[in-house]
Amino acid sequence: MRRNPIAWRTASLMAAATFVFSASPMAIAAVPTLSAAECFTPAPVAAKVKAGGATVKDPNEVTAKEAAAREADLAQALKAKGKAQVQTVSPLAAVITIPVVFHVISEDGTRANGNIPDSMINQQITVLNNSYAGVYGGVATSFRFSLQSINRYTKPAWYPIVYNSSTEKAMKQQLRQGGDGTLNIYTGSLSDDLLGWATFPVTNVTTYDGAVILAESLPGGTASPYNLGDTATHEIGHWLNLYHTFQGGCGGSGDSVSDTPAEKSAAFGCPAGRNTCPATGSDPIHNYMDYTDDSCMYEFTAGQATRMLNAWNAYRI
Numbered sequence: 532m533r534r535n536p537i538a539w540r541t542a543s544l545m546a547a548a549t550f551v552f553s554a555s556p557m558a559i560a561a562v563p564t565l566s567a568a569e570c571f572t573p574a575p576v577a578a579k580v581k582a583g584g585a586t587v588k589d590p591n592e593v594t595a596k597e598a599a600a601r602e603a604d605l606a607q608a609l610k611a612k613g614k615a616q617v618q619t620v621s622p623l624a625a626v627i628t629i630p631v632v633f634h635v636i637s638e639d640g641t642r643a644n645g646n647i648p649d650s651m652i653n654q655q656i657t658v659l660n661n662s663y664a665g666v667y668g669g670v671a672t673s674f675r676f677s678l679q680s681i682n683r684y685t686k687p688a689w690y691p692i693v694y695n696s697s698t699e700k701a702m703k704q705q706l707r708q709g710g711d712g713t714l715n716i717y718t719g720s721l722s723d724d725l726l727g728w729a730t731f732p733v734t735n736v737t738t739y740d741g742a743v744i745l746a747e748s749l750p751g752g753t754a755s756p757y758n759l760g761d762t763a764t765h766e767i768g769h770w771l772n773l774y775h776t777f778q779g780g781c782g783g784s785g786d787s788v789s790d791t792p793a794e795k796s797a798a799f800g801c802p803a804g805r806n807t808c809p810a811t812g813s814d815p816i817h818n819y820m821d822y823t824d825d826s827c828m829y830e831f832t833a834g835q836a837t838r839m840l841n842a843w844n845a846y847r848i
């Protein structure tokens with residue numbers, strides 16, 4: 532990805548600091564391979580960045596080791612619940628409606644500083660329902676979304692929301708609602724040029740669980756070309772256990788989904804015909820789990836739908 536060199540220098544310093552003082556993604560990457568029996572997976576975080584955006588460390592990067600540990604954990608968690616691995620999804624037979632709680636964080640109550648209107652949130656829910664139903668393209672997944680409440684907070688100390696900060700953790704601890712299958716979404720201005728980040732599902736869901744989304748990326752927002760609501764679509768894909776389409780690059784098991792062609796690196800904009808790996812198929816630039824513009828991404832695959840349903844069965848019910 533492209534980075535502003537000055538911003539990247541600052542970000543590198545921040546990365547060094549977080550490595551020392553907190554459980555940063557770098558620290559997580561250093562965790563040795565976990566056996567399935569240990570049944571423990573750290574809660575890594577996945578994100579989406581703007582083209583040219585700097586980031587502390589691309590938080591989406593999961594090492595091959597960690598991906599392998601997570602696969603073993605998924606199989607173990609399904610077994611522990613006495614559930615069989617689903618091979619294909621019949622969406623009409625398995626519609627799961629996810630309760631959604633919105634937390635709108637604002638610095639001072641103005642739209643410019645986070646206080647987005649209800650209309651943007653309602654449109655976001657519509658976009659989520661359409662994207663996960665395959666209305667814009669791709670397959671229909673099992674998932675639909677139901678808005679439970681919109682909670683507003685004017686609190687300068689929480690603004691902007693700083694990725695992996697003690698403030699973010701404390702805020703979520705105070706605000707998170709519902710059980711393992713309740714989707715808590717936090718909106719605001721974000722650190723590190725990030726569009727959003729989300730937690731992957733784990734056996735023991737904590738108060739850190741949820742998705743953080745740039746407020747102006749919601750439909751009708753100002754974050755063009757990322758203002759059609761697909762940052763939320765993407766982050767919720769992570770919340771349901773999907774990796775980026777470019778996870779692992781051209782080699783290995785990639786994103787652990789067989790029907791998404793391997794992709795060497797994130798795609799930005801909408802590069803038609805991009806083909807960065809020798810494996811069959813052009814890069815999946817229209818997939819919600821790439822980094823392309825919102826107008827360019829419009830599909831999930833059958834393999835992703837199956838992966839999400841298995842993760843739901845393993846971790847969120």
Ligand SMILES: [Ca+2]
Binds near residue numbers: 789792
């Ligand atoms: Ca794949």
Ligand SMILES: [Ca+2]
Binds near residue numbers: 806807808
């Ligand atoms: Ca290819």
Ligand SMILES: [Ca+2]
Binds near residue numbers: 825
């Ligand atoms: Ca789209």
Ligand SMILES: [Zn+2]
Binds near residue numbers: 579591765766769
């Ligand atoms: Zn991501």
